Amino acid sequence: MAEQKKTALCTACEKAGGRMVDFHGWLLPVQFEGILAEHKAVRETAGMFDVSHMGQIFVEGMNAWPFLQYVSCNNIKNGPAEGTYFHLLTEQGTIIDDAISFCLSPEKFLIVVNAACVEGDFAWLCKQAEAFHVKVRNESNAWSMLAVQGPKAVEVINQLLPGVKDLPRFHISPFTMFGTDGYVTRTGYTGEDGVEIMLPNAKIQELWDVLLQLKVTPCGLGARDVLRLEAGYLLNGEDANPTKTPYEANCGWVVKLAKNKFIGKTALETKKEAGFPSRLVGFRLKVPGVPRAGCKIFYKGKEAGIVTSGTFSPLFKGIAVGYLDSKIPVEAETEIEIHGRLLPAIVVKPPFYKNRV
Amino acid sequence: MYNEEKCRFTKTHEWAYKDGEFAVVGISNHAQEEISDIVFVDLPKPGRVVNAGENCCVIESVKSASEIYAPVSGEIVAVNEALNADPALVNREPHAGGWLFKIKMTNPAEYDNLLDLAAYKATIQK
Numbered sequence: 123m124a125e126q127k128k129t130a131l132c133t134a135c136e137k138a139g140g141r142m143v144d145f146h147g148w149l150l151p152v153q154f155e156g157i158l159a160e161h162k163a164v165r166e167t168a169g170m171f172d173v174s175h176m177g178q179i180f181v182e183g184m185n186a187w188p189f190l191q192y193v194s195c196n197n198i199k200n201g202p203a204e205g206t207y208f209h210l211l212t213e214q215g216t217i218i219d220d221a222i223s224f225c226l227s228p229e230k231f232l233i234v235v236n237a238a239c240v241e242g243d244f245a246w247l248c249k250q251a252e253a254f255h256v257k258v259r260n261e262s263n264a265w266s267m268l269a270v271q272g273p274k275a276v277e278v279i280n281q282l283l284p285g286v287k288d289l290p291r292f293h294i295s296p297f298t299m300f301g302t303d304g305y306v307t308r309t310g311y312t313g314e315d316g317v318e319i320m321l322p323n324a325k326i327q328e329l330w331d332v333l334l335q336l337k338v339t340p341c342g343l344g345a346r347d348v349l350r351l352e353a354g355y356l357l358n359g360e361d362a363n364p365t366k367t368p369y370e371a372n373c374g375w376v377v378k379l380a381k382n383k384f385i386g387k388t389a390l391e392t393k394k395e396a397g398f399p400s401r402l403v404g405f406r407l408k409v410p411g412v413p414r415a416g417c418k419i420f421y422k423g424k425e426a427g428i429v430t431s432g433t434f435s436p437l438f439k440g441i442a443v444g445y446l447d448s449k450i451p452v453e454a455e456t457e458i459e460i461h462g463r464l465l466p467a468i469v470v471k472p473p474f475y476k477n478r479v
Numbered sequence: 480m481y482n483e484e485k486c487r488f489t490k491t492h493e494w495a496y497k498d499g500e501f502a503v504v505g506i507s508n509h510a511q512e513e514i515s516d517i518v519f520v521d522l523p524k525p526g527r528v529v530n531a532g533e534n535c536c537v538i539e540s541v542k543s544a545s546e547i548y549a550p551v552s553g554e555i556v557a558v559n560e561a562l563n564a565d566p567a568l569v570n571r572e573p574h575a576g577g578w579l580f581k582i583k584m585t586n587p588a589e590y591d592n593l594l595d596l597a598a599y600k601a602t603i604q605k
Contacts, residue, residue, distance in 0.1 A: 152542065153515065153542075156515055156516050157515070157516050157540075157541040157542060158516045158518075158541065344541060344542045347542075348541060410519050410563070411519060411521070411539070412518065412519055412539040412541075412544065414544065433541060433542075434518040434519065434539065434540075434541045440519075461521060461537050461544070463521075
């Protein structure tokens with residue numbers, strides 16, 4: 123196994139009672155006080171997550187925007203400070219990663235990518251960049267990132283970074299804090315309002331300590347997974363992978379076929395025309411139980427799909443997303459096999475949790 | 480109360496409390512701390528006959544599922560229905576209101592061979 127990587131907040135997380143686990147090679151807290159308490163903090167007040175394992179890739183040059191338009195299936199916004207959620211696709215139109223781009227200037231963009239995909243995405247982008255004469259830099263090891271999420275999150279951060287409350291959703295702003303330059307974005311992975319703050323590694327603990335004093339609850343990967351699943355966000359590697367197109371992954375809205383040219387476009391046009399045998403849907407268990415990744419889904423006695431993410435939601439009890447035969451409609455009654463028993467579950471369209479964002 | 484001192488334990492973190500020909504079964508305080516935030520207990524059906532070491536119950540936390548093994552052989556004669564409404568009882572009172580099920584023992588010698596508290600604690604300190 124590769125060497126265990128630690129974020130700049132690792133010691134601080136341990137000190138705050140974090141139960142540390144391996145996540146794609148990173149040592150990260152799965153929980154502090156408890157997943158249920160942390161979930162509640164984010165839904166009702168404010169919680170913070172060390173997301174320093176995520177990657178920061180900068181794209182610079184005159185052709186930075188055309189380049190991103192080419193590697194993304196979505197239309198990349200290029201207005202000042204604008205962010206765009208997009209997928210990087212293979213030539214076959216399948217998902218390499220989901221990411222967010224931010225326009226720092228007409229010739230400079232920041233892309234935030236998933237931890238497990240940093241090396242792969244960077245290599246892929248470098249390969250595509252040759253024809254565009256843009257510079258692609260992987261600065262993931264230099265930056266730390268803290269997500270502060272919840273209905274009170276922006277109010278708290280506004281005390282440290284006045285003006286954040288006026289930053290629109292999916293926008294970025296540079297700032298100076300503790301004598302260092304960083305970035306703040308009005309984004310998150312929880313379904314609540316909030317921000318994600320990027321600072322150089324050496325300064326992130328100062329921010330963590332200040333936020334602890336301001337009673338922001340430290341939260342781990344466990345709560346993060348419940349929150350994102352409730353909010354219907356994909357977990358790349360589980361709910362999306364290079365065998366699935368965005369259409370199948372309930373992300374058809376991310377694909378803009380009207381765009382002139384982008385990697386995967388031709389394949390997607392053909393595949394969309396042919397239709398897809400299965401697609402990602404949500405499930406709500408009608409009885410107590412907890413569906414998990416890998417559980418089989420049955421419809422009218424026949425195996426019809428598989429769960430890719432499942433959990434216990436304090437708001438909705440047993441919930442899951444998974445790939446189900448496309449012929450089976452929303453609101454159909456299915457059964458999920460859990461510990462050898464078939465439990466009834468209703469098909470729903472994610473998200474489970476719809477809120478202010 | 481199924482006092483810790485009077486219970487016998489398995490290496491898989493179940494406790495058993497002898498009550499005549501019956502054994503009440505639960506999980507140790509250490510186990511509930513490790514599992515944390517218990518959200519569902521899939522109890523066995525009363526009347527089921529189990530062998531010692533047989534997987535007969537599942538405890539679900541938010542994050543994971545843990546299998547529970549019968550410490551002794553016998554028939555399951557009662558289960559803790561209160562856990563259906565309040566599974567977190569296992570976290571709050573692992574040796575009282577958080578008991579799981581009751582077995583009518585067919586081989587009481589199995590009970591005598593379980594670990595006492597000191598021996599159990601030694602296994603978790605390794």
